Amino acid sequence: MSTKMRRFAVLAAVLVTGTAFGAGPATATASHPAAPECAGLAQLGIPASVMSLPTTGGRVTSTSVVTSVISGETITYCQVDADIFPVDQSAPDIRMRVALPYDWNREALMFGGGGYNGTIPDLTANVPFGPADKPTPLARHYATFAGDSGHQQSPTAPPSLDGSFGVNDEAVHNFAAGDALKKTRDASLFLVRRAYGTDPAEVYFAGGSTGGREALVVAQRWPSAFDGVISGYPAWNNLAEILDLGYLSQILSRPGAFPGPEKQTLLYESAVSACDGLDGVRDDVVSDERGCRFDPHTLRCPGGADTGPTCLSDAQIGGVIAMSTPFRWPYRIASGETQYPGFPFLSGADMRTPFLGFGTTAPANPMPVTSGYGMQYWDQWVKYFLTRDPDHNSLTVDPRQPGRWLGRISYLSTIEDRNDADLRPFARAGGKLILLHGAADELVSHRSTNDYYERVRAVLGPRTTHAFMRYYLVPGANHANFGTPAFAASWDSLTALEHWVESGQSPGNPVVTDTTHDRTRPLCAYPGWPRYRSGDPDSAASFVCTH
Incomplete structure (x- = not known):
């Protein structure tokens, strides 16, 4: 079903019945959904049947209404924590969290993790290489959600470097094969439906490093699960x-x-x-x-x-x-x-x-x-x-x-190794993919991302690839803007993805900002790179993308 048809179906369900897909607010409208039913989610059971992969169900463990200043915006949202239970009772639970904003924009976004995961990503954070001068997704009134990928890091281990869950097969598949991503996505959308009385019009995914691999996993394995994906510096060939x-x-x-x-x-x-x-x-x-x-x-x-x-x-x-x-x-x-x-x-x-x-x-x-x-x-x-x-x-x-x-x-x-380059099912489903990497990455080689892009292009052909996928290599940018990179990349990829998915407007001549040195560069589609022509060397207008 196209994006416009999905929007029409969701709108019709709300206007006719006041609710959709379960209990929810009866006063929601297309432009301003009512406040989420936060109290009604407390201790709610999550049926195993709402998840397409095997689990033994789940349960909401806590709910709270939070008011916080995010990206300069005062946002009130319902925070829902839940556990998804494994099939193997010796495996860890998947712990997940959903942030359900008041005045919801009818969009949802899932965040990926990093390293060995083991913690729930910050739902108030930005997308990889996201814009420093624009609101984060939750501040834009997205419903945001994420999980810990099916295990909990030891408090004594260095952040994202606890691999001890690897002794359990179900935990390994949840993390490395990405099974926890689909389970968390399905459970989160169940909670969104219960909270607002309707499905999101669009669902997006954004992640970097391990989260970048997870972004490619969802596009490869579940091509209809997400309308648009942002994959940053992906460790796709992990093994x-x-x-x-x-x-x-x-x-x-x-x-x-x-x-x-x-x-x-x-x-x-x-x-x-x-x-x-x-x-x-x-x-x-x-x-x-x-x-x-x-x-x-x-x-x-x-x-x-x-x-x-x-x-x-x-x-x-x-x-x-x-x-x-x-x-x-x-x-x-x-x-x-x-x-x-x-x-x-x-x-x-x-x-x-x-x-x-x-x-x-x-x-x-x-x-x-x-x-x-x-x-x-x-x-x-x-x-x-x-x-x-x-x-x-x-x-x-x-x-x-x-x-x-x-x-x-x-x-x-x-x-x-999540190396399936045949993304035709994702493209046929209308999915759009933005792939980003820094050319000075110390932890995940950008040459590896070059390789994956070339594989996709070889399978699908240049025209089909260009119709749904963009790959941008950012000179001077390192891994996740860690420390003091030569170029601290900042670009509003989420808005670009929204325009592409929702109105068919593909990214055109994007500009990336270096937030450390107050300069801009053209964001060149791979294999292009910015060559200086003349003028102010701190301005993107002084450069041209060349091969």
Whole structure:
């Protein structure tokens, strides 16, 4: 059913009966729905039948009316917390939350998570690379919802780095295969119907990193479940990246191979200096990432030994090259993936935020919390997903020669690599997809997102792909605007998606803002990038998208 037809059906149900799909307010109108029935949701049971995947139902655990200032707007909403119960009674519940605003705009948006998840995302937050000068979805009177993906993080673990749920099969499928996404979506829309007496006219999804993978999961697996999707810096080939992270953990754990923070800064500044002007202006942003040909050997210490922070030893150069080079494994895995393309540390990546990339200390056993995020992610995966032995030394598992672990790796690849490039069902359902990535991402390689986009284009063809999908690569932007990126990306992708879904108006000549440096750039559809022509180098009007 088209968007217009869905709108008409929902409006007709409300005007004729006053309610739809269950108990709800009888005074709702098309333009101004009545306040949500918050008190009536308390302890409400959620039938298993409203969810398309197996559960044993669920229950609302708490409700409260909240008034808060969000994005400068005073918003009153009903916050509903609920649990979805597993089939396997030893598996954790899925914990979820819904924010139901007064004066609802008849739209709903689900947020994705990050890392290993384990907590419910902030329902008052913005979409990935969202606009700093515009209201967040809840402040726009969206009904927002999210879940913890089916497990609860230990309070003593670093944020989003607790993989201990991996010992349970149902929990793994909820998280890695995305089963919890559909269960949470179905339960949340059940609560929306009960609260307002009607369905949303449109339902959107937005997430970055793990949430970006989740955005692609819903488009791949449930093509009619969401009208529009925003996928930021997606870790879609999660198992493939994990193997690369394991390989890099071993390389960087070797004596003398780890470059400390001072050497990381040296590498970053040298790479930017070498490649900054390729786009026609020196602005500390490498726009022509593919054209960058920085050679780390130019930083080699005399004789190759480590002589201090002004150069790299041979061992450190080897580690740097390993991080920026595709990692290929000499065996087959069931997902069909054969390699991970490496991280763009030699092409303008922001070494000023080392936690996401190298970290500040070398990988070791036990894995330090000061090592890179990816190395800690690998460590948790080995202990709980692969070996299911929390005492296992992750540095003893060699991704190049996994030995007895190969079968388990291959099996997990079918769950964790969400690599279906055939998005024709999503396109036929009228879905629209905006894909975003920063070219200086330290944690999820933008080269991997390039690869996924090219796969979709190869399957669907350029014209069909262009009709429902846009991919924007943002020069200088890092992972989730973490720390102090060279370009802190800000763009109102949600409004662009709304116009595309609801009126057929595709994004046209979008402009992205750098909120740190008060400048703008054209947001170029991949494989385009912004080249400077003339005029104010802080203005997008001075640039043109080129290939």
